[in-house]
Structure formats: structure tokens, C-alpha cells
Amino acid sequence: MKIAFVTDSGSGISPEFWKENGIYSLPLQLSSGAETFQENETISHEDVISRLKNDEVLKTSMPAYGRIQDLFDTLKAQGYEGVFAVPICKGLSGTLDAMESCANQAGLVFYGFDCYSTAVLQAHCILEAKKMYEAGDSIETILAKLEKIAKSAxxxxxxxxxxxxxxxxxxxxxxxxxxxxxxxxxxxxxxxxxxxxxxxxxxxxxxxxxxxxxxxxxxxxxxxxxxxxxxxxxxxxxxxxxxxxxxxxxxxxxxxxxxxxxxxxxxxxxxxxxxxxxxxxxxxxxxxxxxxxxxxxxx
Structure with a gap:
């Protein structure tokens, strides 16, 4: 099965890195008042720090639903049959559920993993999943290993x-x-x-x-x-x-x-x-x- 590996910007890693490694990444959103920004696209970490120093209250939300839909429709058109996703955890965001919904609408088999956190752990899990799949490991074996890693975290x-x-x-x-x-x-x-x-x-x-x-x-x-x-x-x-x-x-x-x-x-x-x-x-x-x-x- 041809599977696309998808994450989001919760890892803090640049979109360029994910592109180089054949992984699709969607930006989380940050908002201040009426302004909404796409993380690592229209707002940088330095911008966030600057706003915090100015006592701005920033809110966060999952990637725009339309962005997820567009990506998964594109993946389907490119011949992908499934998606393996490791976004920011469900306890902090609705991203994983939204990805599953969009995958179902696009007719893609969906495999989602909740890493129960974000940052380095999230990045490691999606990279490990892709490496294992390309080495011939089954989805069940991959999920079992990721669960073991998450339990130690x-x-x-x-x-x-x-x-x-x-x-x-x-x-x-x-x-x-x-x-x-x-x-x-x-x-x-x-x-x-x-x-x-x-x-x-x-x-x-x-x-x-x-x-x-x-x-x-x-x-x-x-x-x-x-x-x-x-x-x-x-x-x-x-x-x-x-x-x-x-x-x-x-x-x-x-x-x-x-x-x-x-x-x-x-x-x-x-x-x-x-x-x-x-x-x-x-x-x-x-x-x-x-x-x-x-x-x-x-x-």
C-alpha cells in the first residue's frame, strides 16, 4: 500500500526539513485578536517571543480544516492509498480527529498515532514510523513500537x-x-x-x-x-x-x-x-x- 506520512508543526521543526524527508507537515494556527497566523509560514518563533514580550495573549488551534482536506485530496490524486499521521497529541488539539475525518472523506485508509505530547517525541515517532514502513515492517509492528516509546515518555x-x-x-x-x-x-x-x-x-x-x-x-x-x-x-x-x-x-x-x-x-x-x-x-x-x-x- 502506498502510504503518505503526515505530521504538523507541533514538533517545532521547519517545513523544509519535513519536505526533505518525504513527510507532509501542516501548520498549526496561532491567533492574536482578529489576526490568525500559520505557524512557520506567516509567523516565526521569534515573532511569537516578540509578541509575548509585548504581553499579547496568543491562542492556538489545529491546522485549518480546509488545508487538511486539500492535502488529503491531493494525496489521493497522486495515488496514495493511505495516510499515517502523528500530529500534536489529542489531549492538546483536535488535529488527529480532523485528519481522520478528512482521510475518510478522501477515501484514504487512515492510521493515526497519539504520541500523548508534542515536540521531539512527535518528530521521532513520525520519522521512526516512516523508516520502519520503508523497511517492510507492518503497521501493527510500527504502532506497537511507537506505543512502547510513548509509554516511556x-x-x-x-x-x-x-x-x-x-x-x-x-x-x-x-x-x-x-x-x-x-x-x-x-x-x-x-x-x-x-x-x-x-x-x-x-x-x-x-x-x-x-x-x-x-x-x-x-x-x-x-x-x-x-x-x-x-x-x-x-x-x-x-x-x-x-x-x-x-x-x-x-x-x-x-x-x-x-x-x-x-x-x-x-x-x-x-x-x-x-x-x-x-x-x-x-x-x-x-x-x-x-x-x-x-x-x-x-x-
Missing amino acids: DTILLCSDLQHMKRGGRLTPMAAALGGLLKIKPILHDNIETDGKVDVLDKVRTMSRAQDRVIDRLKKIGVTPEYDITVAHVDALEEAEAYAKKISAALGGAKIRIIDLVSAVSAHTGLGCLAVQVFDAQNEPVTVYDKQTQMTIGE
Whole structure:
């Protein structure tokens, strides 16, 4: 069966990279007031940071339904019989369901995988799926391996700007006010256990303590130096570097890449957010972020 592999911009990777690797990518949308932008097409990550610095409240949404329809109709016309999709997770977006609906309308067999997060994990899953299919593996074998990878993953967020989350509707005004008064640092995460939805993992009083709790969490879930580990940040490179060094030292010199947090998440967390994403890549090296990596810490 001739299958097209499809993702979206939730990985934070450029459309050019996906084109070079034979994977179709659709842009998520960001909006500010009456303006709507296509991620990586009509708005860049630098633009998002600039708007956050101007206290703009950005909202995000799935790729335009018409864009999905047009792509799948084109794929059908080009002789594709099916679509294998790994977009941003269902807990954060309706993209996967929309893709399935459009595939059905176009008469394409649809295989969708929910990675229960986004960013590096999402990119790794779609690349791994395509590589395995081209090597002759069955769809069932591919899905089983991706599920194993997803089960090993966790994405943990440390947000420093509760007021931004309040403005974006992510916190009640009372919770934001109390958080600011008491200097509470919420530790948030999403994974297969949270069904891809952002949930509260813990609450502490200082960023240093929050980072220590994250390291305890990584050890608890069995993260080793062999895992793929990424620290991402929202305009906080120096803080991200220090955080990555701290994690690397605690995990036996683990190699950690540092990247910008993807725009679809940054828009909600606000400036200063630090995130760590880990998963067991199943002995498959992850090099997809080489061009975007700002720094690598560890051995």
C-alpha cells in the first residue's frame, strides 16, 4: 500500500526539513485578536517571543480544516492509498480527529498515532514510523513500537509566569493571585497517564526546588543516560543551560540537547518557561533537532 506520512508543526521543526524527508507537515494556527497566523509560514518563533514580550495573549488551534482536506485530496490524486499521521497529541488539539475525518472523506485508509505530547517525541515517532514502513515492517509492528516509546515518555513544564497563564485562561484569577503571593511554582506534565492533557504534577515554592523535584521524577520513572533528553525554554537560554547541566550531572553525564520550546506550547506558558522531555528512543539515535539545537550538554 502506498502510504503518505503526515505530521504538523507541533514538533517545532521547519517545513523544509519535513519536505526533505518525504513527510507532509501542516501548520498549526496561532491567533492574536482578529489576526490568525500559520505557524512557520506567516509567523516565526521569534515573532511569537516578540509578541509575548509585548504581553499579547496568543491562542492556538489545529491546522485549518480546509488545508487538511486539500492535502488529503491531493494525496489521493497522486495515488496514495493511505495516510499515517502523528500530529500534536489529542489531549492538546483536535488535529488527529480532523485528519481522520478528512482521510475518510478522501477515501484514504487512515492510521493515526497519539504520541500523548508534542515536540521531539512527535518528530521521532513520525520519522521512526516512516523508516520502519520503508523497511517492510507492518503497521501493527510500527504502532506497537511507537506505543512502547510513548509509554516511556514524560514532558515536564516549569512555568514562571502565572499571570500569563491567567490571561490565557489557563488559571483562574484567584489561583494566579495566590500563586504570585505565595511564590508557588507549579510543576506541570503530560504523558500517556494524563492522556496527553496538561496536569499538575506538584507545587513548590522555588524554581530550584521545582528543578530538584523534576530530577527526582526522572529518576523515579527510570530515565537513564541512554534516553533521549531535551531541555526546552521560552527566551531563557542561560537558565536552560544551567538546568540541563543539573539534570546531566544527576543522571550520570547524560547527553541533553537544548532547544526553543515549540511555539504552540510557548504561547500558553509564557516567557521564562523551562521544559524537559524524555523518552526511550529504543536504541534509535534521534538527530532530527541537530539544526535547531542551540547547545548540547553532557557526554
